[in-house]
Amino acid sequence: MVDKEMMKGSIDLVLLSLISQRDLYGYEITRILKHLSDDTYEMSEGTLYSALKRLERKGWIESYWYDTEIGRRKYYRLTEKGGEELKRKQENWKMVESLVQKSSEELT
Amino acid sequence: MVDKEMMKGSIDLVLLSLISQRDLYGYEITRILKHLSDDTYEMSEGTLYSALKRLERKGWIESYWYDTEIGRRKYYRLTEKGGEELKRKQENWKMVESLVQKSSEELT
DNA sequence: CGATGCACCTCGTATTACAAGGGTGCATCG
DNA sequence: CGATGCACCCTTGTAATACGAGGTGCATCG
Numbered sequence: 001m002v003d004k005e006m007m008k009g010s011i012d013l014v015l016l017s018l019i020s021q022r023d024l025y026g027y028e029i030t031r032i033l034k035h036l037s038d039d040t041y042e043m044s045e046g047t048l049y050s051a052l053k054r055l056e057r058k059g060w061i062e063s064y065w066y067d068t069e070i071g072r073r074k075y076y077r078l079t080e081k082g083g084e085e086l087k088r089k090q091e092n093w094k095m096v097e098s099l100v101q102k103s104s105e106e107l108t
Numbered sequence: 109m110v111d112k113e114m115m116k117g118s119i120d121l122v123l124l125s126l127i128s129q130r131d132l133y134g135y136e137i138t139r140i141l142k143h144l145s146d147d148t149y150e151m152s153e154g155t156l157y158s159a160l161k162r163l164e165r166k167g168w169i170e171s172y173w174y175d176t177e178i179g180r181r182k183y184y185r186l187t188e189k190g191g192e193e194l195k196r197k198q199e200n201w202k203m204v205e206s207l208v209q210k211s212s213e214e215l216t
Numbered sequence: 217c218g219a220t221g222c223a224c225c226t227c228g229t230a231t232t233a234c235a236a237g238g239g240t241g242c243a244t245c246g
Numbered sequence: 247c248g249a250t251g252c253a254c255c256c257t258t259g260t261a262a263t264a265c266g267a268g269g270t271g272c273a274t275c276g
Binding site: 002003006007008009010013014017018020021033036037040041088089090092093095096097098099100102103104 | 111114115116117118121122125126128129141144145148149196197198199200201203204205206207208210211212
């Protein structure tokens with residue numbers, strides 16, 4: 001559908017954004033992304049879980065197990081540090097956004 | 109200044125955008141990016157030249173030498189294939205843009 | 217029973233972006 | 247004249263990234 005490497009470089013930002021809104025579990029995240037992209041993008045689980053691990057290792061998210069009748073789920077929640085990082089990444093994103101835009105507009 | 113890894117994933121798009129407007133040489137590109145970012149971002153030359161090599165290897169840009177009184181410069185120009193790739197990457201970018209936005213807004 | 221969906225995970229690999237280095241030649245300054 | 251700085255190009259090594267392919271277990275549906 002779309003470029004498989006579409007999200008390269010933006011995965012952490014997107015994940016932190018999503019988790020900042022409410023606690024989510026892995027599989028749920030893939031469903032949300034699929035939905036938000038109108039079924040054009042499906043994040044591979046290999047990508048997702050290693051990204052979540054990375055975010056946790058860096059202290060930006062924390063996880064906890066939650067058992068439902070239909071099985072166990074590992075939920076992730078944003079930490080304070082993760083909130084700060086999200087802010088940084090958002091500003092960063094704005095910068096890149098403006099560069100991408102300018103690079104296709106003006107050339108001084 | 110900004111995150112050193114700021115451009116991760118967007119370098120190719122930015123470079124193709126810039127070169128699509130007019131032929132450019134390497135050093136000039138670093139100057140333009142610095143200017144467009146209001147001096148907050150300076151692409152390391154290692155990054156730039158290996159990116160240019162990559163783009164050339166993929167057939168998206170072509171290079172030619174040009175001699176001025178003050179020395180030789182290696183200019184890069186967009187190929188037809190590069191034009192198509194640029195278009196693809198731009199659509200891709202819009203997708204990611206919308207995901208980044210949505211991920212910090214709604215959660216269905 | 218087999219397939220499908222939910223839910224998690226690991227491993228190996230190619231690619232990427234970077235820093236750190238190296239090189240040339242010209243101009244300017246002391 | 248020598249040093250410094252700028253303009254310009256390049257290579258190498260490394261850490262991190264994103265991915266596909268594979269694996270587990272359970273429940274449900276046909």
